[in-house]
Amino acid sequence: MAKTVTFKDDSTGKTFKYPVLSGTTGPDVVDIRKFYAETDMFTYDPGYTSTGSCESKITYIDGDKGVLLHRGYPIEDLAENCNFAEVQYLLLNGELPNAKEKVKFERDITLHTMLHEQFHNFYSGFRRDAHPMAIMCGVVGALSAFYHDSLDITNPEHRRISSYRLIAKMPTIAAWAYKYSLGQPFIYPRNDLGYAENFLYTMFATPCEDYEVNPILAKAMDRILILHADHEQNASTSTVRLAGSSGANPFACIAAGIASLWGPAHGGANEAVLNMLREIGDVKRIPEFVKRAKSKDDSFRLMGFGHRVYKNYDPRARIMARTCSEVLKELKIKNSPLLDIAMELERIALEDEYFIEKKLYPNVDFYSGIIFEAMGIPASMFTALFALARTTGWIAQWREMIEDPQQKIGRPRQLYTGKTKRKFVPLKSRK
Numbered sequence: 473m474a475k476t477v478t479f480k481d482d483s484t485g486k487t488f489k490y491p492v493l494s495g496t497t498g499p500d501v502v503d504i505r506k507f508y509a510e511t512d513m514f515t516y517d518p519g520y521t522s523t524g525s526c527e528s529k530i531t532y533i534d535g536d537k538g539v540l541l542h543r544g545y546p547i548e549d550l551a552e553n554c555n556f557a558e559v560q561y562l563l564l565n566g567e568l569p570n571a572k573e574k575v576k577f578e579r580d581i582t583l584h585t586m587l588h589e590q591f592h593n594f595y596s597g598f599r600r601d602a603h604p605m606a607i608m609c610g611v612v613g614a615l616s617a618f619y620h621d622s623l624d625i626t627n628p629e630h631r632r633i634s635s636y637r638l639i640a641k642m643p644t645i646a647a648w649a650y651k652y653s654l655g656q657p658f659i660y661p662r663n664d665l666g667y668a669e670n671f672l673y674t675m676f677a678t679p680c681e682d683y684e685v686n687p688i689l690a691k692a693m694d695r696i697l698i699l700h701a702d703h704e705q706n707a708s709t710s711t712v713r714l715a716g717s718s719g720a721n722p723f724a725c726i727a728a729g730i731a732s733l734w735g736p737a738h739g740g741a742n743e744a745v746l747n748m749l750r751e752i753g754d755v756k757r758i759p760e761f762v763k764r765a766k767s768k769d770d771s772f773r774l775m776g777f778g779h780r781v782y783k784n785y786d787p788r789a790r791i792m793a794r795t796c797s798e799v800l801k802e803l804k805i806k807n808s809p810l811l812d813i814a815m816e817l818e819r820i821a822l823e824d825e826y827f828i829e830k831k832l833y834p835n836v837d838f839y840s841g842i843i844f845e846a847m848g849i850p851a852s853m854f855t856a857l858f859a860l861a862r863t864t865g866w867i868a869q870w871r872e873m874i875e876d877p878q879q880k881i882g883r884p885r886q887l888y889t890g891k892t893k894r895k896f897v898p899l900k901s902r903k
């Protein structure tokens with residue numbers, strides 16, 4: 473028998489019945505698409521804490537258990553056994569690639585890593601100290617001006633080629649933002665390098681000598697990209713879906729996602745964590761900052777802690793912590809004051825009643841900054857790195873939305889508490 477819920481309007485005594493839809497796992501949803509038409513009322517859920525915006529088959533999170541699945545595979549298994557290209561293929565196509573499909577996919581992406589030469593002019597329009605995320609917002613949006621051959625989102629081939637161009641070019645765009653900030657020449661991607669390796673190559677090579685990427689660091693970066701690839705309907709993914717629901721081209725939608733990710737409550741947290749650890753400066757000052765994080769009168773929050781969905785340890789944070797130790801060991805960094813502060817901060821917070829009661833645990837951003845800084849990547853580039861990894865997830869979610877027969881333009885309503893209709897006051901009569 474179909475599951476339903478009944479809603480009773482106590483002011484009129486009227487009752488309304490709504491279907492309950494079940495997924496393959498996770499919470500059921502109440503289908504309220506007819507709610508306004510039948511009750512003349514809106515539901516109200518700022519921040520969408522209890523609202524499902526879409527049906528999806530890509531990523532599943534169980535926040536209470538700290539579970540993250542991509543197309544049914546646990547993130548721990550993917551991080552351990554795959555490279556990023558396999559996870560990209562999985563997110564886009566629903567299944568892991570076989571050996572032949574993997575080679576073809578990697579080649580297809582590799583052949584789109586270069587940027588049109590005129591993009592040099594876009595970079596030179598920015599100040600050298602422009603934030604890399606400002607550059608990425610601008611340059612990614614501008615891509616739509618160069619690919620008139622693939623802007624028809626109703627054409628599957630256009631969707632495929634635009635997806636590949638965005639996924640392939642994002643590391644080049646991010647690395648060139650870094651090179652531009654240094655005043656160093658742009659380094660062209662190489663077709664003989666993998667995705668993560670190519671990114672590190674374009675970040676740190678110079679035309680003056682051969683540069684070989686440290687394979688341990690390339691592997692660590694590849695794993696970090698896997699951990700950041702997709703995460704259900706987070707703020708930036710929801711931004712991409714909402715922008716795409718109007719029929720906007722994928723380049724514009726991904727530029728919107730980059731803008732949303734930039735916020736310190738979201739992808740900008742990795743940069744904010746490093747700035748916070750630097751501000752704490754010494755393990756002896758940790759209690760002072762934990763006290764501030766708990767105070768209602770202080771807007772300070774422990775960056776890298778807490779999550780809308782995870783009310784348990786973010787499974788990605790555990791893998792990031794392990795990767796952090798591996799990278800520091802490979803780089804022969806015996807003691808990292810920032811890591812000491814981070815680990816002591818985590819220990820104290822996880823024993824503190826406030827954090828336990830509010831179920832605040834380290835999230836994916838807590839350790840990433842320490843790893844990136846050890847690799848020689850500046851804090852201003854951390855969110856750009858998150859964006860280049862998340863582009864695959866954004867694209868997979870965008871394509872799923874476009875191909876969803878139920879897809880409509882997203883247009884939320886509101887609870888209006890402003891002025892009701894009033895008599896106009898001409899300028900001469902205004903006091």
Ligand code: SDX
Nearest residue numbers: 703706737738739741765773774775776777778779780830
């Ligand atoms: C990402 O959605 C995703 O999936 C995002 C992401 C992804 O992969 O896409 O996982 C990536 O964005 C991770 C989160 C990175 N952000 C940060 O680390 C910034 C610090 N964290 C917070 O600002 C906060 O925890 C959020 C934004 C992550 C979640 O906020 P919510 O779900 O809106 O929760 P909330 O702000 O309502 O907090 C609940 C309570 C509040 O106290 P009360 O009002 O109930 O008394 O917990 C407190 C908050 O004050 N709280 C914190 C805290 N986070 C929440 N207190 C101190 N330090 C914190 N970090």
